[in-house]
Amino acid sequence: MIAEAGLAALWLAASLSLLQMFLGWASVRPGQEAMLRFVRPLAVAQGALAAFSFVMLLCLFLRTDLSVQLVVANSHSAKPWIYKLAGAWGNHEGSMLLWVTVLAVAGAGVALFERKLRQDTHVATLAAQATISLGFYGFLLFASNPFTRIFPIPMDGNGLNPLLQDPGLAFHPPTLYFGYVGVSVAFSFAVGALVTRDVGPAFARAMRPWVLAAWIFLTLGIVAGSYWAYYELGWGGWWFWDPVENASLMPWLAATALLHSVTVLATRDGLRAWTVMLAVIAFSMSMIGTFLVRSGILTSVHAFAVDPQRGAFILMLLCVYIGGALALFGARVGTVKEGAAFDPVSREGMLVVNNLLLSIILGIVMVGTLYPLGVEAVTGEKLSVGPPYFNKAAGPVALVLVALMGAGPLLRWRRDSAKALAQRMAVPILAAAVSLLLVVLLAPGIGLLPLLGLALAPAVAVASLAPLWGRNLRRTPLITWGMVIAHLGIAVSMAGMAAESAFTKETLIAARVGQQTSVGPWTIRFEGVEPVAGPNWTAIAARLVVRRGDGRELLLRPQARMFSSPPTPTSEAAILTRLDGQLYTVIGEPDGQGRWQLRLWWKPAVTLIWYGGGLVAFGGFLSLIGRLRRARRTKRQDEAEPTPAFEPGREALA
């Protein structure tokens, strides 16, 4: 019954979204704004039904209901409950249901809480949102039904891919999906504003919290995914430029650009057409990301749906939505007036450069990810594009971007002088020179990118904090704090990346019991192996006694695990975290002569990569809180005195 209830709710939600779409688009005409009253409850009901359907799927997985095909294929009765739950979205159908659920719930949120938008734009936004969800309901119901029953009922399920049985990965996909879907809300806003010719600061202020929220989730998703790859794959790498990673990076790059351009639009009424365009691009990137991951076009641990029919369906959705949005953009861009004028040396001038550089990086990542697929499809020749290409092509652009990121917040809006900027940048530039000198002297012979990264990171950190100098910190708005912390996070993360790449020490050894070795400042004694058993795996754990200098001896136990269902070997690294880095140990194969293969790394400052990423997300969070609070305050003020706030966009539209 649970499966049928879930499926019924899904059909109902789909039909409501159809109704919402027609009613919404029909009432966009002037004089029909009152229809908002009917469209809103539809969006809310649709969100509730989709959520209900997803909860039903969770129930099926928690109970390990083996009469449902999806549960059989992806779960097993002997799995810890948290991974039973994660199994619900650790597969194609379930993750698509999660996608559409988040989309529908976000749509309900837009219907319930949005008060800043003009009514006709609001209706058009909800109609656009319904149009997107309808496509995904269709995809679920016709091409990937998660509730299909199976007969005869098997004895037990096949289990979840053991690589996915990890807390990091259990929450990595939902986080990314929140991000993707948040971006789709921004897209709906952009479509709505294009349809009603309402592209202006008010629209930008309404869209901004959604962009910000989506961006926070995308950031967290990428950081979590990176840390997962780092500790779970057992080779100490934290970013592989794998197409699936790129699929999550591209929407983030676009959302980062959008976040900055939407600020220009909201504050200075500039970059109108470009902001709308970016919203379309950001959504296209999250669709392409979904397509790449879900279609199985890539062979990678993430692509569990190797099914060309599904790929074709998503590709069709992608073409319809992006094509439609671009056509609408082309038709309406003439009516979107360019915004206020501004000087090249100004805050908004720097934000344009930020957008330019982010777009170039985005373009490079996209070309590097999609070009090999295109070449293979057309000529049959297989190309590999990996870290060397991306580092060479995008690395320098990223360094320039980060350097300018330090300078941007120190510029005034409208107009500023280059001389004044140089004065404000004196301390950071000095910091860059000093750290460059120190790195060259103390660590000769490291690569160019890490060298520049290490030199730049302290300077950018200092520059990021500069907007706080001479201010009363308690009266500094949260929004400023958010920006400062997010920018600081980028500097911290970059320091970690550069240090990891420049200073990692590696020891590979086939060790006999009792043998001692060293890596970086650590001595490591191999004391033999012992068996370990978990709920659905058995393992061989090495006993490694590690010691730094004359410090205390500590025991590390990296494991080679064998999962029972499905039978898969994985390696569980044992990682020792210190303030200045991580000791990363892995046990490999025995050589048959009493020796075991050990892989040992000392990675100085590596944790900064993810702490920095966390800071970036936290900065976004502070900023979001600040924005929401400020919006509530101005609303209260508006209610107190009905004089409209200064909105440069209005007269242009009148």
Add this chain to the structure above:
Amino acid sequence: MSRPDRLFMIALALAAASPALADSLLPPTEYANKQLADPRQEAAARELMHEVRCLVCQGQSIADSDADMAGDMRNNIRRRIAAGESPQQIRAWLIQRYGNWVTYDPPVEPLTWPLWFAPIVLLGAGLFLMRGQFKRRKKKA
């Protein structure tokens, strides 16, 4: 000799002729998981191994893979480096043998021009657009 016996002998002979025994006196994958003694050579080998695709894995370099074939290739690369070959020579040899699929650093040739020129083209297009924007703004201002 009866027919099945003869087949057995052939199989035995084939097994004896397998590369593992034919290659050299050393165990074939000695350097699959063993570093070269010279840290500079090891660093060069390491860098190259990170740029070589494991052909039987899913999107991993041979430096990040447990597969036997990746081990063989690591062994091969370390030995060639130890024997004094340059990473460029080894990469050329790998590409000749396995095709462009094997290297994550695509060689610059007509087929990969779009890849390598993309950054320059993007930068050019971006600067052109941006210049136009600022100019227009200046006129309006």
